[in-house]
Amino acid sequence: MDRDLPFDERRRCYRRIVSAQAAERAEALIEPIRESYGDAEAARLLSACGPAVLARLLPELSYALPNPARFGRYRPAALLTEAARQLRDLPASERSSWWYRWYRAVFAAARTHPGEAMELLERYAPAGHVFGLHELAPLAAAHPDRLVDVLTAPGRAAWLRYQRLPEGLLRRLGPDPAARLLRAAPPRDRSAPSVADARRIPALPPPVRLGALPEPARHRAIELWLRDPSTRAERAGAVFAADPANLAAPGLWRAVAARRPDLLDAALAGPFPLVRVRRRDWEPRHVAAYAARLDSITRDPGRPAAQRNAALRLLATSPDLGRPSLTGRPGEERDWVALGLARHLPPSEAGPLLASVRGSVSGQQQAVRLLAHLALPDGPEVLWRRWQEPDLHRDVRAAIVEAARRHPDRPGLWRILRAATAREDVAPILAAIPADVPESRRLDYGALIAAACDSPDDATAVAAWAAFPAWARYIPNPAFLERLTDLEDDRVWRATARALAVSDTPADLMTEVLRALAALGVPGRRRIELIAEIRTSNPAVS
Structure with missing residues (x-):
């Protein structure tokens, strides 16, 4: 893999490898990725690796898994083995914090390995409670009596008394175990609306009568009316034809952009919501017109700052629209464009660009976070130089410490952490x-x-x-x-x-x-x- 590949392109590459379960490719890349970009990016490939590599690297990289529950679905046996290893030596006082991070992963793995997951819960669950009642269905189906024993243990009586037991959990337990659980935790309120009630869609007005509704209600009605994919294109045309001003509804603009290219000339001529849309079927002239409109919004001083920033964000995070120019922009506006571009640029370009962000405090904070998060090769050195600036704003200094704290696998950031313990900036470390x-x-x-x-x-x-x-x-x-x-x-x-x-x-x-x-x-x-x-x-x- 090219070591100067932009951050977003690397992420797309990892997703493709995991989606394809390309173990050979993942195992060939994981060590070079770890060396170049750190543990967090290497951990994204673990879900595609085979048992031997997982046995070697999961204990080292489990702390950096971006989505433990997803890993538990992809690699349940490896997840449960690592969970057992960690819990075996963990003091009882630390179990609650461990389960808070890992319970979704354990219960995701329980779908195919309920016995191993049940054993972890029996041996190591926190003394006074259990996380994730709504996710216990696999264990309820496979080991109903053992699960009820765990939930009704004497030390958990006070906690259980105040829990609303999910109906799905009770159904999966079966009559006798469910009855035993209900005796320990009587139903508190069976009159609450059900999930089915909450999902019922009210009757919607036809598009010609939408104008009678207040704007938020009109936008919601349009969104609901376009919910069915089979009729979305036809209905989007009807709503737009009834009143082009309806395009202010983000749901309609997304539908027109994705499914009605024949309406784009008219849509791009008027105001449209500044939200991300799918542009797969757009002609080049539509892309150019859209980019020009966004650029004009960013440069219009009469526009509210929120609109200008939203347009800048869309330009900066959409490489196919052409990189927005930094020239001719005031300082903070230039900084915002730089911050949006950084993840789409090769690291060799992104580093100097982020180091040049010196406008607002919030912009500087985001820049130092990105210097660490994007795993830029010169990031630790840039952050160390900034840390040493005597007049650096305290909030920017705190953001540097926080960025270093979030990447403890980077040796170059440890001098910041050690220096911070001698100052008042130690709070992020703690x-x-x-x-x-x-x-x-x-x-x-x-x-x-x-x-x-x-x-x-x-x-x-x-x-x-x-x-x-x-x-x-x-x-x-x-x-x-x-x-x-x-x-x-x-x-x-x-x-x-x-x-x-x-x-x-x-x-x-x-x-x-x-x-x-x-x-x-x-x-x-x-x-x-x-x-x-x-x-x-x-x-x-x-």
Whole structure:
């Protein structure tokens, strides 16, 4: 694959490979893609790879899967094997966050592998709840009694009491298991409208009477009237003929653009909604007229900013309309065009273009995000230089840290992360959980959290200790003792005490801290009492 291929073209290539299930092609590309563009892009090819490659790479790339549920449908056995591996070593206190990310994938895999999925749920479900009641039908059909046992476990009674049980789930369980579940969670409201009720389409007025409706209602009526594909072309013509102003309805404009090329001359002569449309059957003159109209809108100072930006977005993200020119545009308008073009340009062109965006703060924020997201070869260096600018707006600086945090597999971005722990810009770093980071870098990321816990800035340290429990396994020598025995500290110690109390703290470390606090007399005993109170009130702490 060409290493200077635009981002959007790479994405299309990945989709074609996965759609065709071209395993040989995917396996030949996945390592070069990973080296050139990072884990996130390589993970897009996993759904097309065979068992041997999955066994080797899935543990390294699972954190970067763009759609775990889709992967679970394509590769259910591999997904469930990896899920079991991750859950096996996961502390009970972290299971809820794990299931929040992965439950759709596990239940998608359950369609063909219900036994393995049921075993994961039985052994590792969060103690107080179960995610995804609406997605449990495969397990309900295959293992109804085992599923009801899980849902009605004593620790989940309070949660179950407030759940509205999906009718589909009850049907798939069968009479006896469903009755047992209903006894544990009585129906709360059977008078609510059903899905079938919600999907009924009201009678629609004929197109000649649409003008009597308010604009939002008229647009909705047109959309519903054109819903049937078999009559859409004919009805679109009738609605447009009744009143060309009806073209203001996005649904009609999409239908005319896609199915009535004979109406395009008239449609393009008047106002049309600034929404994306299918142009597969357009003649070159229609494409040229459309591009010219969009360009004129972007340059019309009398237009509302929202309309000009919408037209710019359509031009910038539609290469077949011709690349919009940057010349003659005011600064922020030029920046918007540059931001829209970047994903369609070769990386060698996109990098310098994004580095030149220096207008509004929001534009700069989007530019630094794209420098990382598009996996540009010079992106880390550009971001590092921007990070070092002394007068950089704090929101742009925070966006740089956030961009680095979202791509922890890129070695060139780690100097930004390490530098940020010494500043007030550490908040994006603290927002991460271990599932966001490759396993090979979690100890390194834990060191970032530990450094923030040691910050001399009280606000930073308090926030870092709040993030500590999720990272406790990856911080081998936390500074509990130093923080909790500092009697001059009247703020950070409470956050530290909570982190100690709710984390899976080793018994020997807990004993060491408690003995040191007891030796401090009354102030130390008060801190011990707070730790005990937090542990008692937190059911997740054993």
